[in-house]
Amino acid sequence: xxxxxxxxxxxxxxxxxxxxxxxxxxxxxxxxxxxxxxxxxxxxxxxxxxxxxxxxxxxxxxxxxxxxxxxxxxxxxxxxxxxxxxxxxxxxxxxxxxxxxxxxxxxxxxxxxxxxxxxxxxxxxxxxxxxxxxxxxxxxxxxxxxxxxxxxxxxxxxxxxxxxxxxxxxxxxxxxxxxxxxxxxxxxxxxxxxxxxxxxxxxxxxxxxxxxxxxxxxxxxxxxxxxxxxxxxxxxxxxxxxxxxxxxxxxxxxxxxxxxxxxxxxxxxxxxxxxxxxxxxxxxxxxxxxxxxxxxxxxxxxxxxxxxxxxxxx
Amino acid sequence: xxxxxxxxxxxxxxxxxxxxxxxxxxxxxxxxxxxxxxxxxxxxxxxxxxxxxxxxxxxxxxxxxxxxxxxxxxxxxxxxxxxxxxxxxxxxxxxxxxxxxxxxxxxxxxxxxxxxxxxxxxxxxxxxxxxxxxxxxxxxxxxxxxxxxxxxxxxxxxxxxxxxxxxxxxxxxxxxxxxxxxxxxxxxxxxxxxxxxxxxxxxxxxxxxxxxxxxxxxxxxxxxxxxxxxxxxxxxxxxxxxxxxxxxxxxxxxxxxxxxxxxxxxxxxxxxxxxxxxxxxxxxxxxxxxxxxxxxxxxxxxxxxxxxxxxxxx
Numbered sequence: 001x002x003x004x005x006x007x008x009x010x011x012x013x014x015x016x017x018x019x020x021x022x023x024x025x026x027x028x029x030x031x032x033x034x035x036x037x038x039x040x041x042x043x044x045x046x047x048x049x050x051x052x053x054x055x056x057x058x059x060x061x062x063x064x065x066x067x068x069x070x071x072x073x074x075x076x077x078x079x080x081x082x083x084x085x086x087x088x089x090x091x092x093x094x095x096x097x098x099x100x101x102x103x104x105x106x107x108x109x110x111x112x113x114x115x116x117x118x119x120x121x122x123x124x125x126x127x128x129x130x131x132x133x134x135x136x137x138x139x140x141x142x143x144x145x146x147x148x149x150x151x152x153x154x155x156x157x158x159x160x161x162x163x164x165x166x167x168x169x170x171x172x173x174x175x176x177x178x179x180x181x182x183x184x185x186x187x188x189x190x191x192x193x194x195x196x197x198x199x200x201x202x203x204x205x206x207x208x209x210x211x212x213x214x215x216x217x218x219x220x221x222x223x224x225x226x227x228x229x230x231x232x233x234x235x236x237x238x239x240x241x242x243x244x245x246x247x248x249x250x251x252x253x254x255x256x257x258x259x260x261x262x263x264x265x266x267x268x269x270x271x272x273x274x275x276x277x278x279x280x281x282x283x284x285x286x287x288x289x290x291x292x293x294x295x296x297x298x299x300x301x302x303x304x305x306x307x308x309x310x311x312x313x314x
Numbered sequence: 315x316x317x318x319x320x321x322x323x324x325x326x327x328x329x330x331x332x333x334x335x336x337x338x339x340x341x342x343x344x345x346x347x348x349x350x351x352x353x354x355x356x357x358x359x360x361x362x363x364x365x366x367x368x369x370x371x372x373x374x375x376x377x378x379x380x381x382x383x384x385x386x387x388x389x390x391x392x393x394x395x396x397x398x399x400x401x402x403x404x405x406x407x408x409x410x411x412x413x414x415x416x417x418x419x420x421x422x423x424x425x426x427x428x429x430x431x432x433x434x435x436x437x438x439x440x441x442x443x444x445x446x447x448x449x450x451x452x453x454x455x456x457x458x459x460x461x462x463x464x465x466x467x468x469x470x471x472x473x474x475x476x477x478x479x480x481x482x483x484x485x486x487x488x489x490x491x492x493x494x495x496x497x498x499x500x501x502x503x504x505x506x507x508x509x510x511x512x513x514x515x516x517x518x519x520x521x522x523x524x525x526x527x528x529x530x531x532x533x534x535x536x537x538x539x540x541x542x543x544x545x546x547x548x549x550x551x552x553x554x555x556x557x558x559x560x561x562x563x564x565x566x567x568x569x570x571x572x573x574x575x576x577x578x579x580x581x582x583x584x585x586x587x588x589x590x591x592x593x594x595x596x597x598x599x600x601x602x603x604x605x606x607x608x609x610x611x612x613x614x615x616x617x618x619x620x621x622x623x624x625x626x627x628x
Binding site: 033036037040041043044054254257258261262264265266268269270272273274276277280287290291292294295297300301302303304305306308309311312313314 | 347350351354355357358368568571572575576578579580582583584586587588590591594601604605606608609611614615616617618619620622623625626627628
């Protein structure tokens with residue numbers, strides 16, 4: 001199958017072509033770049049919803065229910081669930097199977113779990129591309145769900161069109177978790193498992209944090225919603241809040257698209273540079289030798305990297 | 315003050331010179347690279363302890379108590395507390411003040427909180443350099459404490475000499491948190507707040523996860539310790555476990571040092587490359603124009619970055 005054919009099939013929404021395209025991206029196949037080039041002009045139409053929260057917050061159940069809600073309003077939905085993988089649990093594979101069940105009969109829902117296998121930005125790089133594939137395939141809504149503490153995860157959600165931060169009721173530890181740098185990226189707060197003790201306390205804690213911020217009249221003040229993902233309670237209100245935010249932020253959308261492109265450009269540039277070093281600058285085994293000399297304190301990383309940069313750059 | 319003088323003062327353990335060096339690193343001052351070059355030959359002696367765990371696990375209290383314990387055995391200690399900063403809370407500054415109190419009269423303890431301000435790997439880049447400064451300043455033990463979920467944080471702890479993962483007793487959500495990719499980097503597990511309900515349940519959950527792994531006789535099997543950081547209970551046992559691991563893993567230490575250097579080299583190379591692009595490749599305003607053309611779908615990030623790479627690389 002030649003690449004243009006795959007791109008065309010992705011653009012027509014073909015489920016197997018979408019899955020194939022995503023696999024190429026995950027494998028970092030060289031043809032993936034050609035594919036992305038071919039589909040890119042047809043992207044930018046999906047509305048990108050970033051959903052993040054600590055492990056155990058019930059994110060996947062909430063995303064399932066939100067998917068059902070938006071489907072009932074005629075949206076077509078792509079879901080990217082970034083599951084941190086673990087050799088102990090099998091990670092994303094299990095998640096995929098569980099997730100697929102609810103919507104398996106619906107051709108207008110495409111769900112993909114992605115494991116955080118690599119390092120050095122590999123996660124955000126491939127997630128962004130997969131979102132573009134779903135965008136090109138005509139999904140009106142793309143939901144990206146991540147565990148939200150690390151920088152990679154925060155970056156993914158930050159560059160979405162709307163960022164939803166999920167919390168669970170609790171003892172105060174959860175409010176502590178808010179300090180981990182995700183409060184400031186939230187456009188909408190959700191306290192899930194709202195039937196549990198402490199839900200109102202968590203809402204109050206978020207409210208008092210928001211009260212420390214000053215919002216001008218025209219500025220968006222993140223609402224705090226309560227949901228019970230297991231029963232679906234509060235999910236229609238979450239969808240309403242997303243639509244309200246969308247209408248409110250339409251003018252700022254170009255800025256978000258640009259910041260998303262900038263983020264992507266940096267990734268592509270650094271990745272391309274490291275590839276170039278490996279393929280064209282280092283002699284075989286050279287990097288290992290340099291690392292051994294650094295370990296032996298015969299040189300240092302600062303001098304060694306400066307010397308490599310001089311060799312590689314015009 | 316010229317840089318060699320600062321490097322010499324760092325090497326002599328001068329507290330104000332250490333603080334000044336760290337500030338230069340945090341500010342990404344150009345002289346920081348010279349300083350690092352000057353001190354690097356004198357590093358590699360400290361034992362690097364990475365401590366990670368979810369927010370609210372009591373990490374800072376435990377690190378305080380561990381510091382006191384190791385001081386009583388004659389170690390000199392540097393502590394780097396990576397506090398995710400937030401505009402809502404003031405982040406690292408408050409933490410610093412609280413932390414300093416217990417050891418403020420002890421010249422052989424140096425504690426520094428660092429905020430996760432930047433993005434794109436800035437956190438790990440500066441944390442690694444600060445650890446080297448404390449190493450060069452003669453601290454026999456350097457403790458790095460981070461909130462452990464994101465890739466950056468995991469990378470920091472992964473490249474330490476010993477990785478300690480802290481958990482808190484709980485309902486199962488905490489075990490869920492283990493799935494987030496930190497179980498596999500733990501050399502030692504600690505269940506803190508062990509006086510709370512559910513401590514034994516958490517120990518059992520970790521144990522059954524470990525039971526899924528197969529360890530050969532010579533392989534290190536992570537012990538699971540219980541502590542109460544607030545009272546100091548279990549802290550001597552934690553120090554013993556760290557020493558036992560150190561003795562066990564001495565042979566593997568070179569490998570860790572090399573992987574730490576490799577990680578550092580990649581950071582320096584990508585950072586240097588992006589700087590080079592900004593200073594020598596892009597015409598003023600060019601990047602913005604490219605981003606606007608991408609946003610308008612007149613070009614795509616893949617073609618644009620490939621073109622920039624061609625211009626920049628030999």
